Amino acid sequence: MKKMLYLASENITKKWTQRYRGRDQVLNQLIVLYGERLTRYL
Numbered sequence: 836m837k838k839m840l841y842l843a844s845e846n847i848t849k850k851w852t853q854r855y856r857g858r859d860q861v862l863n864q865l866i867v868l869y870g871e872r873l874t875r876y877l
Contacts, residue, residue, distance in 0.1 A: 841865055841873075 866873055
């Protein structure tokens, strides 16, 4: 479920021209949850 949420947010952000509020906070939380598995894609 969390992986699907992450992938959906990545697809959405590709379409947006502006960064959305809270993106950094979401990425930080995902890094805490997934650690090394996520950081290699950033």
